[in-house]
Amino acid sequence: MTTNINRRHFIKISGITxxxxxxxxxxxAKTSKRLSEAATFAPNVYLQIGxxxxxxxxxxxxxxxxxxxxxxxxxxxxxxxxxxNKIEVRHGGLNPQFGAQFAGGSTSIKTNFDTLRKxxxxxxxxxxxxxxEKWGLDINNCYAELGFxxxxxxxxxxxxxxxxxxxxxxxxxxxxxxxxxxxxxxxxKPIKNVDIKAIVTGAPIFGLDAKPKGxxxxxxxxxxxxxGTVKSFDATxxxxxxxxxxxxxxxxxxxxxxxxxxxxxxxxxxWAAMKGRHALKVEWELGAGVSESSENIDKQFITNINxxxxxxxxxxxxxxxxxxxxxxxxxxxxxxxxxxxxxxEPMNYIADVREDSIECWGPTQVPGSVAGLGARITxxxxxxxxxxxxxxxxxxxxxxxxxxxxxAIYISHSIKAPVQxxxxxxxxxxxxxxxxxxxxxxxxxxDKNGNITAWHxxxxxxxxxxxxxSRDSSHVTEVFPDGFPAGFVLNFRMxxxxxxxxxxxxAWRAPGHNATxxxxxxxxxxxxxxxxxxxxxxxxxxxxxxxxxxxxxxxGGPEYSTKRLKNVINLVAERSNWFKPAPxxxxxxxxxxxxxxxxxxxxxEISLLSNGxxxxxxxxxxxxxxxxxxxxxxxxxxxxxxxxxLGAAMxxxxxxANGMTEQNNFDDYRMIxxxxxxxxxxxxVESTExxxxxxxxxxxxxxxxxxxxxYAATGKRIxxxxxxxxxxxxxx
Amino acid sequence: xxxxxxxxxxxxxxxxxxxxxxxxxxxxDELDMKGTKFGCGKALCGACTVHLNxxxxxxxxxxxxxxxxxxxxxxxxxxxxxxxxxQLAWMxxxxxxxxxxxxxxxxxxxxxxxxxxxxTEAEIEAAMSGNICRCGTxxxxxxxxxxxxxxxx
Numbered sequence: 001m002t003t004n005i006n007r008r009h010f011i012k013i014s015g016i017t018x019x020x021x022x023x024x025x026x027x028x029a030k031t032s033k034r035l036s037e038a039a040t041f042a043p044n045v046y047l048q049i050g051x052x053x054x055x056x057x058x059x060x061x062x063x064x065x066x067x068x069x070x071x072x073x074x075x076x077x078x079x080x081x082x083x084x085n086k087i088e089v090r091h092g093g094l095n096p097q098f099g100a101q102f103a104g105g106s107t108s109i110k111t112n113f114d115t116l117r118k119x120x121x122x123x124x125x126x127x128x129x130x131x132x133e134k135w136g137l138d139i140n141n142c143y144a145e146l147g148f149x150x151x152x153x154x155x156x157x158x159x160x161x162x163x164x165x166x167x168x169x170x171x172x173x174x175x176x177x178x179x180x181x182x183x184x185x186x187x188x189k190p191i192k193n194v195d196i197k198a199i200v201t202g203a204p205i206f207g208l209d210a211k212p213k214g215x216x217x218x219x220x221x222x223x224x225x226x227x228g229t230v231k232s233f234d235a236t237x238x239x240x241x242x243x244x245x246x247x248x249x250x251x252x253x254x255x256x257x258x259x260x261x262x263x264x265x266x267x268x269x270x271w272a273a274m275k276g277r278h279a280l281k282v283e284w285e286l287g288a289g290v291s292e293s294s295e296n297i298d299k300q301f302i303t304n305i306n307x308x309x310x311x312x313x314x315x316x317x318x319x320x321x322x323x324x325x326x327x328x329x330x331x332x333x334x335x336x337x338x339x340x341x342x343x344x345e346p347m348n349y350i351a352d353v354r355e356d357s358i359e360c361w362g363p364t365q366v367p368g369s370v371a372g373l374g375a376r377i378t379x380x381x382x383x384x385x386x387x388x389x390x391x392x393x394x395x396x397x398x399x400x401x402x403x404x405x406x407x408a409i410y411i412s413h414s415i416k417a418p419v420q421x422x423x424x425x426x427x428x429x430x431x432x433x434x435x436x437x438x439x440x441x442x443x444x445x446x447d448k449n450g451n452i453t454a455w456h457x458x459x460x461x462x463x464x465x466x467x468x469x470s471r472d473s474s475h476v477t478e479v480f481p482d483g484f485p486a487g488f489v490l491n492f493r494m495x496x497x498x499x500x501x502x503x504x505x506x507a508w509r510a511p512g513h514n515a516t517x518x519x520x521x522x523x524x525x526x527x528x529x530x531x532x533x534x535x536x537x538x539x540x541x542x543x544x545x546x547x548x549x550x551x552x553x554x555x556g557g558p559e560y561s562t563k564r565l566k567n568v569i570n571l572v573a574e575r576s577n578w579f580k581p582a583p584x585x586x587x588x589x590x591x592x593x594x595x596x597x598x599x600x601x602x603x604x605e606i607s608l609l610s611n612g613x614x615x616x617x618x619x620x621x622x623x624x625x626x627x628x629x630x631x632x633x634x635x636x637x638x639x640x641x642x643x644x645x646l647g648a649a650m651x652x653x654x655x656x657a658n659g660m661t662e663q664n665n666f667d668d669y670r671m672i673x674x675x676x677x678x679x680x681x682x683x684x685v686e687s688t689e690x691x692x693x694x695x696x697x698x699x700x701x702x703x704x705x706x707x708x709x710x711y712a713a714t715g716k717r718i719x720x721x722x723x724x725x726x727x728x729x730x731x732x
Numbered sequence: 733x734x735x736x737x738x739x740x741x742x743x744x745x746x747x748x749x750x751x752x753x754x755x756x757x758x759x760x761d762e763l764d765m766k767g768t769k770f771g772c773g774k775a776l777c778g779a780c781t782v783h784l785n786x787x788x789x790x791x792x793x794x795x796x797x798x799x800x801x802x803x804x805x806x807x808x809x810x811x812x813x814x815x816x817x818x819q820l821a822w823m824x825x826x827x828x829x830x831x832x833x834x835x836x837x838x839x840x841x842x843x844x845x846x847x848x849x850x851x852t853e854a855e856i857e858a859a860m861s862g863n864i865c866r867c868g869t870x871x872x873x874x875x876x877x878x879x880x881x882x883x884x885x
Contacts (some may be wrong), residue, residue, distance in 0.1 A: 065830025065867050192826045199831035200819040202767015202807030206832060209766035217761070242733060242750060269761040270770075271753045342866050344771055344779055344832040393769075393832025394866050425772040632826045636872065640829055643868025666776035666864060675857040677870035 041164035043126055043172045045097040046076050046119040053161030055082055055147070058092035060112070062103040062365050063195075064395030065640075066695040067633035070194045071109060072116060074629055078186040079120030079179060081144040082160070089194040094367040094387035103365040104400055104507065105555055106596045106693025109629055113691050121176035123167070130166035131158050181627070181688050190632030195391055207362035207390040208348045208422070215350065215418045216245060218411050219273040220262040221280050222431060225659035226502035227289035229261045230282060237279040238265055243272025247280070248414045250407060256504060257401050257468050258373065260431070264411050270422055289502035289659040294437075297462060297656070298335075300499045301439035304460035305333065309495025311473065313481040317491035322454035326445025330530055332523055334442065335720040336515040337653035338462075339435035339508050340661075340669055345393020346428045351408035352418035357384040358409065362420075363392035365399040373406045378413045397507030401433050425665045432661070433506025434654050436462040436478065440519045445491075450531025452542070454491040461515075463498035464505035474498035477512040482552045484565070484594060485524065488542045503656055509644065510696040513595045514703075518649070518721065521591035521704030526717060535590045535708065536573050540566055556597040556693065564599045564624050565592065568685065572601040572622040575681055586617065589708025591701035597692030598625035599685075602642070604678075604705040606713055614710050616646060616678040619702065624685035625694045631684070634694055638682035641698030647672025649703035653722045670724070736796050740765075741809025747796065755791040755799060756780045759806060767807035767835050771864070778863030781836040781843075782806045788843035788859075807835040810842055818842055821879035829867035837863045841877050850881060 041049040048056045057076050063069035073089045092098055099115070124144050131149035132139040141152045148157045198205045223229065235247035246266040253259045265276035304310075323329060349362035351374070358374045367387040374385045392399065408421040423431070438461030445454035463474035470476070475496040486492055508514060528538040547563035569592050573579060582588050585607050592601040603620040619642045628634045651670035655662045663669040682698070707718040718726055738745050740763070747762050754773075759765045759782075768791055771779030775790035782791045783805035810816045814823075818838050828834045837860070844851055844859035851859070856877055865873070 063830075065828075067829070190826070192823065193828055193831070195831060196823050196826065196828065197814050199828050199834050200807075200822045200838060201811075201814045202765075202835045204764075204766035206766075206769075208770065211764065269757060271750065271757040271761070342864075344769070344777070344830065344864065344866050346770065392830060394830045396866070422770075425774070425777075633829075636826065636829055636869065639871050640868035643870055644866065647868070665774050666772050667774065671777075671864045671866065672868070672870075674860040674863065674865075674870045674873065677868070677874075680871050 039165065041123070041168045043123045043167070044119045045092070045095060046116065047080065047123055049123070049160050049164045051161050051164050053147070053159050055087040055160065057087055057089050059089060060092045060098040060101050061108045062101070062367065062389060062392055062395070063091065064103050064365060064392040064399065066103065066108070066637065067193065067630060068103070068108040069391070070191060070633060071629040072112060073194070074186050074191055075113060075116040076120040078184055079117045079124060081124050081146065083146045084186050084191060086147060091389040093389055094371055101367055103395055104397070106695050106697070109691045110597065110693060117178050118176055121178050122173050125173050125176045126167040126170045127160055127163045129170055130163045134158065134166060187629050188627070188631060191630050192632065205391045206345055206393050207350070208345055208393070210350055210361040210390060212350060212352055212359070212361070212418045215420055216266050216268060216415070217270045217273045218264045218266045218419050218421050219277045219424070220250065220264045220407055220421065220427070221277050221282060222260055222262040222427070223284050223286070225284070225286045225290045226292065226504065227256065227287045227659070229285045229287065230263065231285045232283045233263050234281040235263070237281065238276040241267070241272055241276040241279055243268040244276040246415050248411050250410055255469055257403060257433070259403065259406050259410060262407070264407070264421070266411065266415055266419060273422065274424065286659065292502050292659045293657050294655045297437060297499060297501055297503070298439070301460045304497035304499065305439050305441040305458045309458055310497040311475055312495050313475060313479065314486060314492055314494040319454055319456055319491045319493040322491035323443070323445045326453055327448040328446040328530060329443065330446070330527060331441070331443045332526060332717070332719055334440040334519045334522070336438045336518065337655070337721060338437045338503065339648055339652045340429055340432050340654050340663070341394070341396045341398035341508060342669065342671060343394030343396060343398055346425055347404040347423040348421060349405040349408040350418060350420040351405070351412040353378055353380070353409060353412040353416070356380060357386070359386045359388070360405065360409070361388045361390055362405060362408070363390060363399055364402055364405055365392070365395045366402055369402045370405045373402055374409050377406060377409050396509045397511065398433060400507050429663055429665065429669060430661050431504070432654070433464070433504045435508030435511070435514060436464050436505045438462070438478065438515055442519065442523045444523070444527055446527065446531055450533055452485070452489050452527055455485065455489040456493045458495050460497045460499055462501045462503060462505055464507065464511070466498050466500060467505045477507070479516055480512060480554050482550070482554060482557070483516060483520065485520070485542055487550050488544070502659060510595065510700045513593065513700040514648070517591065517593045517700030518703040518707070521593065521701055522707050522718065525589070525704070525708040525711065529711070536569060536578055539569055539592055552594070556595055560594045565594055568592065568599045568601040568622040568624050571683065571685065572603055572620050575622065575683060576603040576605070576620040578603060587709050587713035589705045589710070589712060591704035591708060593701040595693070595700060596696060598623060598694060598697045600697045600701060602698065602701050602705045604702065604709045606706070606709045608713055614713060616676065616706065618679040618681065619646070619705070620681045621698045622683045622685065623694070623697050624687060625692045625697065626687050626689035627691045628684050629691060634684055635682050637695045638684070638698045639680045641696065642680055642682070642702050643672060643677050645699035645702035646678070646706060647676070649706055649721055650676070650723045653725065736800070738796070738799055738804060739802065740804045741806060749796050751797040752795045755782065755794045755796060755804070758796050759791065765806055765808055769832055769835060771833065771836070777833070778840060779833050779836040781839040781863065783839060783843055786843065786846050788840050807839055810838065816842065817880040817883040818845065818876065821876040821883060825872050825876040825879055827869050827872040827876050829869055833863060833865045837865065837873055841873070841880070845880065845884065849884065
């Protein structure tokens with residue numbers, strides 16, 4: 001970006017902050033000083049430096065617990081050359097100048113890294129130039145360090161604040177010089193969550209905590225069957241509840257990811273809204289969805305995986321001939337359930353729809369979609385819609401859908417008052433967008449040396465793309481034609497058939513991979529055992545001694561490195577002492593995976609309790625995601641992905657009967673608990689390669705590593721998740 | 733509607749509410765104390781944990797009418813400045829990911845340490861297994877509790 005010399009980079013801070021933001025924006029790092037009304041140097045949308053030496057850095061993307069509110073500003077601060085403890089981090093609202101603002105696909109760091117470095121470096125260069133001009137020196141005789149520009153000749157220094165006004169007069173450099181990676185002071189260090197103090201003291205920083213003046217609260221009664229509609233309703237009793245102020249019917253949109261049919265009860269407080277909802281009398285048109293069930297879906301899966309797939313995704317070599325010539329053939333059918341997101345902060349959203357503008361607060365992974373829906377529902381132009389970002393109590397893909405924000409906009413538009421829609425846990429579970437369920441039929445041929453000569457996967461899932469109306473092929477994010485071991489087995493076939501359903505589906509942490517890694521990596525383990533091979537050596541043997549770049553035409557591609565995959569495998573083997581006998585009573589399982597540009601290998605150690613049940617003792621993970629920005633949070637993500645993945649593998653699963661989810665709350669949708677969480681050894685490969693995805697990596701293969709350990713301990717193969725649905729596991 | 737006088741964080745506060753209103757919504761909606769979180773509404777997840785006379789309870793499932801003459805402590809009252817050993821340890825270990833469940837986690841841990849200065853691993857597990865963290869920060873929560881025990885010595 002180049003601009004003429006003018007005063008546009010010099011602004012009043014009061015003109016930038018959004019009016020009416022009632023959330024407490026927590027102060028960053030150690031500074032307790034709020035920004036004064038001092039004039040500010042703001043060469044781009046990412047940062048502001050005040051003449052009072054205040055420095056604010058803006059985080060552009062939604063913070064769902066993946067840590068970007070800390071790590072994105074770290075990248076800017078690094079190049080800006082400031083003391084991390086003397087800056088303030090704020091969340092930026094929705095603003096086209098930030099470019100794409102969303103949290104999905106583990107992309108926040110990798111897609112913003114270069115832009116943020118340049119944003120910080122441009123400001124630094126301008127400050128150095130301003131100092132050089134003041135001192136009448138060549139810029140090569142000046143350098144920036146920790147918020148000051150130094151004069152190399154006489155050691156004089158000027159603070160960034162002292163230089164702000166002069167820097168604001170300069171042209172923003174188009175190609176600022178970036179630091180050498182070896183000079184990084186902030187990137188790669190363990191930096192604490194910028195909101196940590198606000199979190200541990202209970203400050204109001206989440207969407208559910210926001211409360212604009214005059215805000216009402218709404219709860220919504222939705223159909224007891226997916227796709228159901230309102231035939232008639234009687235709100236007489238609901239309106240008698242003290243505190244209830246209005247009842248609004250929500251008309252559904254054709255696309256069920258936007259609005260479903262419902263009756264909203266608006267009240268002065270949450271409890272009144274809940275009681276009012278309970279008092280509603282609604283007659284529902286259940287619709288065709290009432291016949292949907294898990295049983296019905298499973299039947300379709302079974303039919304599909306036993307016939308030729310609708311979509312032929314890969315055909316290498318001569319698969320039929322290879323099976324005919326195989327020494328041994330092994331077959332297995334795997335099942336993966338619908339999974340619920342279970343964000344700890346239930347869905348909620350605030351909209352204040354006014355005559356010709358809208359102001360919004362709440363948790364969303366897609367603030368831009370909220371603005372789009374606001375425009376669509378109210379007719380108010382997008383540029384008149386302000387979307388504030390709040391800290392988000394978990395995303396995991398659920399908040400890529402903005403249905404609950406659409407409800408808030410719809411209701412506020414209808415009653416002409418600011419309103420917060422609050423979902424109960426039951427609402428949240430019933431109206432989730434679940435990880436698609438699927439069935440996967442695998443068949444492999446081995447030669448007499450135990451080498452895999454043929455591989456055939458026939459998969460059928462309730463494609464999420466097909467549900468949301470995506471233009472992509474229905475297999476996208478369900479199965480991965482270039483995923484390992486594709487390309488390493490000469491005769492390879494992959495086919496796929498989608499299943500349509502009224503059950504809502506969406507992205508769930510590590511979409512697709514969260515099922516395929518379980519399938520591929522447990523089947524490979526079974527083949528290793530059948531061939532009498534060590535599972536780790538089998539994977540290394542498949543990948544081959546020669547290092548190669550393999551084509552990968554999916555998110556995280558266009559290729560992956562066998563060298564980096566072998567490296568994480570070797571490292572996890574070393575860290576877990578894989579090649580030494582396991583301690584007495586300990587059984588181990590291994591799995592590895594490539595996704596979203598990153599490489600992961602994992603080992604799970606279990607023991608058996610006296611009743612024969614497995615106890616997870618320890619998990620090891622090695623991840624290569626290229627350059628790591630925040631070491632503390634990165635390790636936290638690795639640990640969390642393991643715990644989350646183990647929990648989902650053991651207990652996760654939504655079942656459907658009569659067109660609705662059977663589970664209601666955390667009593668019948670079991671989550672992993674503190675006492676079930678194992679010891680974890682998480683390790684990040686030191687790397688200066690481009691940063692890649694990180695937040696979802698350790699989840700997909702951990703279920704396979706666990707199931708492979710269970711086989712090692714018990715001789716029983718797990719083909720169906722969750723584990724609790726396997727007979728021998730149900731005593732837990 | 734009735735008027736109740738509650739003792740919250742050593743302050744006597746008057747609240748007008750329906751008798752069946754859960755403490756959680758009294759705190760959040762009537763008193764604007766947002767630190768106590770809504771998670772499940774059925775005492776299943778621990779996000780709304782507060783102390784009642786020093787004992788951990790799920791505020792989503794206790795009506796305001798049952799709270800007369802009880803001493804209520806919320807995350808906002810655990811310390812005036814974030815200096816409780818558990819808060820210090822939580823910051824030191826950099827525990828949270830999304831952070832939403834953490835106030836409840838800290839309140840459960842604080843109740844444990846109030847009654848037991850040196851809990852065993854099994855006692856920690858028992859005290860903390862009612863609090864769900866979907867982000868999976870349990871390993872760091874454990875480290876932080878151990879750190880707080882050390883800081884308290």
